[in-house]
Amino acid sequence: MSSKVEICRDALQILGDKSIVSLDENSKEARQCKIAYPRAVETVLRAYPWSCAIRRVKLAASAEASAFGEWKRYRRPVDDIQVLPITTTGEANGLPVTYQLEGRYILCHQSAPLYYRYISSEVEPSDMPPDLRRVVAAQLAVRLAEVLTGSQTKLNMALGLYRNDLALAKSNDMMEDGVSDMVSSSWVEARN
Numbered sequence: 001m002s003s004k005v006e007i008c009r010d011a012l013q014i015l016g017d018k019s020i021v022s023l024d025e026n027s028k029e030a031r032q033c034k035i036a037y038p039r040a041v042e043t044v045l046r047a048y049p050w051s052c053a054i055r056r057v058k059l060a061a062s063a064e065a066s067a068f069g070e071w072k073r074y075r076r077p078v079d080d081i082q083v084l085p086i087t088t089t090g091e092a093n094g095l096p097v098t099y100q101l102e103g104r105y106i107l108c109h110q111s112a113p114l115y116y117r118y119i120s121s122e123v124e125p126s127d128m129p130p131d132l133r134r135v136v137a138a139q140l141a142v143r144l145a146e147v148l149t150g151s152q153t154k155l156n157m158a159l160g161l162y163r164n165d166l167a168l169a170k171s172n173d174m175m176e177d178g179v180s181d182m183v184s185s186s187w188v189e190a191r192n
Contacts, residue, residue, distance in 0.1 A: 002125040002133055008033040010137035011040075014158055017148050032144055038121075040140040044132070045119055046082050048170050051177060052127050055079070055120045056090060058113035062105065071100075071107035074114045082119035090115025129176075131169040138162035 009019050012029055020027060023034045045053050055077070062073035076083075083101065087094030088110065099108035106114065125133055138161045145155035 002128070002130075004037055004125055007125055007133055007137045008037060008140065010134070011140035011144060012148075014138060014141040014161060015145055015149055015154050017144075029144075029148065032147055033140070036140055036143040040143055041123070041136055042081055042121055044136050044139050044166075045121065045123065047166060048173065049082075049084060049119060050123075050128075050132060050173055052129065052132065053119045053123045054084065054117060056115070056117045058090075059106070059116050061112040061114070066107060069107075070109065072109065072112065072114075074106040074108070074112075074116070076101075076104045076106060077118065077120075079120045079122040080118040081121045084117040084119065086110075086114070086116065088115070090117055129169075129172070131165065131172050135162065135165045135169045138165050 005020065005023060008023065008030075011033070012019055017029055018027075020030045020033065023030050023037075057077060059074040059076075062075055064073060066073055083106070085092065086097040086099050086106070086108065088097060089095075094115075097108050097110045097114075099106050099110075101107075106116070108114070125136075128136070138158060141158035142155065142162050145151065145158050149155075
């Protein structure tokens with residue numbers, strides 16, 4: 001089972017820095033990992049709609065009406081860090097819903113409940129596939145490089161590793177998504 005500490009150890013190893021046993025230990029590496037880890041995870045989760053981070057909910061309309069206009073208001077979940085396309089059915093192939101984001105609210109004309117999909121910030125390392133954990137470790141190494149090593153070379157190396165790992169992890173996640181309903185087109189029909 002993977003943990004935050006293991007991801008931090010991987011990031012420190014990328015930088016050639018000393019390892020840690022706990023995020024609560026009294027070392028510069030542990031303190032910096034504890035500070036940088038949440039932002040590294042958010043950065044990676046917002047970079048792509050990872051299947052392990054997608055959540056779906058039905059949102060009730062807010063009792064508080066919009067100050068003006070005929071908008072219905074829906075409160076976004078606390079762990080919502082990125083909205084996925086909003087549709088009438090909540091599914092990617094549903095009809096698009098016109099909406100606006102204002103603060104932590106979604107304003108739209110869709111009747112309640114609003115079928116809503118989003119990227120959650122609450123993804124435990126044990127729920128991440130191995131390649132996504134490597135991407136988080138590389139992003140963490142990018143964030144830690146300057147403060148722990150002061151080396152531009154190590155920063156550039158970590159950034160290159162992050163970019164390569166991100167591309168590979170995206171590709172793997174796409175392959176694992178399963179078969180989606182394809183919209184029929186003349187090109188697709190000609191291939192059959």
